[in-house]
Amino acid sequence: MAHSPRKGSPARWAAVVLPPLCLGGLMAWTAGVFRPPSISPSHFMQRFHNAGALGDGFRRAHAKGMCVTGWFDPSPKGQALSRSGIFKGEHLPVMGRFSLAPPLPYLPDNPAVARSLALQILSPKGDDWRMALVDVPLQSMRDIADAYAFFGAAKLDPATHKPDPVAVQTYAVQRPWLKTAFEQAKAHKQTSDLTNDSYNSLDSFILTDSTGKKTAVRWSVVAKEPFAPAEGSGANDGNYLFKRLVQTLDQRPLSWDIVATIARDGDPVNDPSQPWDAADQKVTVGTVTFTKAYSEDESPCGPMVFDPTILPDGISVSDDPLLALRSSVYMRSYATRSAEHKAPSMVTPGDVTNPTLTPDGKGQ
Amino acid sequence: MSFSQNTGHAAPFPRLSILLHWVMAALIIVMLFVGLVMAHDSTIHYAGLFTLHRTVGFLILLLVIVRLINRFTNRTPTLPDDLPAPMKLAAHLSHILLYGFMIALPLVGWAMLSAGGYPITLWGGCHIPPLMGFHPHLWGALRCLHSLLAYGLILLIIAHIGAALLHGVIRRDGVMGSMLGR
Numbered sequence: 001m002a003h004s005p006r007k008g009s010p011a012r013w014a015a016v017v018l019p020p021l022c023l024g025g026l027m028a029w030t031a032g033v034f035r036p037p038s039i040s041p042s043h044f045m046q047r048f049h050n051a052g053a054l055g056d057g058f059r060r061a062h063a064k065g066m067c068v069t070g071w072f073d074p075s076p077k078g079q080a081l082s083r084s085g086i087f088k089g090e091h092l093p094v095m096g097r098f099s100l101a102p103p104l105p106y107l108p109d110n111p112a113v114a115r116s117l118a119l120q121i122l123s124p125k126g127d128d129w130r131m132a133l134v135d136v137p138l139q140s141m142r143d144i145a146d147a148y149a150f151f152g153a154a155k156l157d158p159a160t161h162k163p164d165p166v167a168v169q170t171y172a173v174q175r176p177w178l179k180t181a182f183e184q185a186k187a188h189k190q191t192s193d194l195t196n197d198s199y200n201s202l203d204s205f206i207l208t209d210s211t212g213k214k215t216a217v218r219w220s221v222v223a224k225e226p227f228a229p230a231e232g233s234g235a236n237d238g239n240y241l242f243k244r245l246v247q248t249l250d251q252r253p254l255s256w257d258i259v260a261t262i263a264r265d266g267d268p269v270n271d272p273s274q275p276w277d278a279a280d281q282k283v284t285v286g287t288v289t290f291t292k293a294y295s296e297d298e299s300p301c302g303p304m305v306f307d308p309t310i311l312p313d314g315i316s317v318s319d320d321p322l323l324a325l326r327s328s329v330y331m332r333s334y335a336t337r338s339a340e341h342k343a344p345s346m347v348t349p350g351d352v353t354n355p356t357l358t359p360d361g362k363g364q
Numbered sequence: 365m366s367f368s369q370n371t372g373h374a375a376p377f378p379r380l381s382i383l384l385h386w387v388m389a390a391l392i393i394v395m396l397f398v399g400l401v402m403a404h405d406s407t408i409h410y411a412g413l414f415t416l417h418r419t420v421g422f423l424i425l426l427l428v429i430v431r432l433i434n435r436f437t438n439r440t441p442t443l444p445d446d447l448p449a450p451m452k453l454a455a456h457l458s459h460i461l462l463y464g465f466m467i468a469l470p471l472v473g474w475a476m477l478s479a480g481g482y483p484i485t486l487w488g489g490c491h492i493p494p495l496m497g498f499h500p501h502l503w504g505a506l507r508c509l510h511s512l513l514a515y516g517l518i519l520l521i522i523a524h525i526g527a528a529l530l531h532g533v534i535r536r537d538g539v540m541g542s543m544l545g546r
């Protein structure tokens with residue numbers, strides 16, 4: 001056998017070359033080569049770019065924002081639902097980031113735009129709870145395919161610098177399962193300010209208590225400030241929402257309740273586009289209080305990521321497909337922007353030290 | 365232990381070396397696919413894949429330490445005498461590089477998630493301490509390095525498998541057998 005005459009035959013060479021080539025080819029295929037474009041985190045980045053994300057070190061979504069710091073005080077009811085170290089009763093530090101939802105970092109504040117709040121609560125034992133919430137009542141997408149189409153429809157028309165209303169309309173019409181979500185968004189009463197707005201996780205999470213019992217919940221961060229309508233509340237200053245938040249914090253701390261809506265049998269846990277039963281029990285697990293504002297250019301909340309799947313023991317993700325998607329896409333956005341040189345944020349350190357409203361119309 | 369050096373019957377690697385080689389080869393190939401799927405596909409299984417990736421990544425880091433200790437406390441079979449010197453050099457360099465990548469990839473993965481402020485939890489809930497504090501710029505750079513290292517390892521493994529098959533199928537000089545235990 002050792003000296004076969006057919007040592008260098010084509011068949012033998014094929015046995016040498018083909019296996020490694022096949023392995024390499026399979027890996028390239030997995031990485032998206034030789035494949036019709038499938039939905040990947042970089043395709044989402046492309047769609048955010050088309051929807052107005054600038055790059056320049058900004059988040060690819062919720063690009064305009066400002067940081068706040070304060071405290072979290074749990075209620076005993078939180079401890080009953082989750083064994084997490086967050087709810088053990090300690091007064092814990094919180095870092096938050098208020099933002100406008102669009103991918104546009106220089107969007108002037110206006111009453112029509114959706115707003116958002118991200119939170120990180122840390123315990124001394126290393127429990128790390130991150131949340132990213134928006135002020136709309138239901139998610140206008142139910143799965144990865146919807147999300148991809150949704151951000152495709154958000155593409156800015158080069159002529160108007162606005163999304164094409166026909167594309168947005170088509171997205172909604174083609175998806176009858178989102179009817180309630182769009183109706184509720186339309187009926188939603190926007191508040192005058194960031195200070196009296198309430199923010200929702202939309203996606204569901206699973207709480208585990210000390211006996212191992214699991215409860216599915218949706219989170220809301222509910223304002224303690226009284227409601228005032230958005231109509232007529234605008235000001236001719238591109239940063240009026242953020243400056244008015246700073247002005248209030250300069251006078252007094254601002255608090256929000258963290259409220260868990262408890263799922264009952266039949267509430268869709270894996271679909272953030274569907275409403276839950278209006279009579280579901282609501283439990284306040286604690287209160288966040290903000291005391292101080294910072295420009296995101298001078299606070300660690302600027303560069304960090306509020307990935308909603310970063311959770312302490314006792315809180316875990318549900319089987320909602322959008323949570324999986326968000327984790328991977330936030331990571332890609334976070335990695336890309338972290339490697340870029342950051343341009344100054346629209347809410348500058350100067351706006352935070354002197355939040356007087358001026359009709360500057362910045363960014364228009 | 366002594367190893368004969370004739371071209372047809374290179375002595376095999378010690379049993380533990382062979383076991384470690386094949387277990388780690390399988391784990392590394394799985395890791396490469398899992399990493400590629402995580403980074404290039406939007407899948408509802410992301411969280412599970414990521415937990416698997418972190419857990420197996422640390423397992424590989426542990427195994428490579430065992431493997432290096434084993435490697436330096438055992439003699440390694442020599443390559444056939446008739447193998448041209450440049451090929452011997454290529455074989456040695458590529459093996460050193462393979463070890464380098466096996467150590468660097470999990471270390472860079474660990475460092476990058478630490479720099480990015482991600483908590484690192486393994487399957488079963490085991491919590492790994494961060495290698496460094498929060499350095500977002502470093503996170504961006506290391507995330508890029510992790511990809512480059514992974515692509516480098518893929519090319520190296522392709523060449524390595526090709527070379528192993530060249531020994532086993534064309535030269536039939538016993539090198540392949542030395543890693544199969546024959």
Ligand code: HEM
Pocket residue numbers: 044058059060061062065097098099116117118131132133134139147200201202203272304305306322325326329330333334337
């Ligand atoms: C339930 C649904 C969602 C909510 C409540 C939500 C909320 C938020 C919030 C509040 C932020 C800002 C976080 C911060 O201040 O750092 C954010 C960032 C972001 N969101 Fe979402 N989001 C949702 C769904 C999605 C989906 C489906 C995608 C796309 C696949 C997406 C893509 C992004 C990206 C790319 C960022 C920037 C991440 C970064 O660079 O840090 N979001 N989201």
Ligand code: HEM
Pocket residue numbers: 385388389390392393435440441443455459460462463466521524525528529539540541542543
């Ligand atoms: C993920 C993949 C793999 C890695 C990381 C890897 C790594 C290594 C390393 C580091 C060595 C050197 C051992 C030493 O001298 O200490 C080695 C030897 C060897 N490997 Fe692999 N290997 C992989 C896959 C494979 C495969 C798929 C084959 C077979 C087709 C193979 C065949 C061999 C052979 C025959 C040797 C012995 C070379 C000699 O005698 O010096 N390996 N491998």
Ligand code: HEM
Pocket residue numbers: 031328331332392395396397398399400402403417418420421422424466469470471473474477484510511514515
């Ligand atoms: C031998 C060990 C490892 C191998 C072979 C490996 C391989 C890979 C590969 C091929 C990718 C995809 C790169 C790309 O195409 O951009 C990847 C991504 C990644 N790896 Fe690893 N890795 C290893 C260890 C680790 C460890 C120990 C960690 C963390 C503790 C880690 C964390 C990550 C992360 C976070 C990503 C990015 C996923 C994404 O972009 O969604 N890796 N890895």
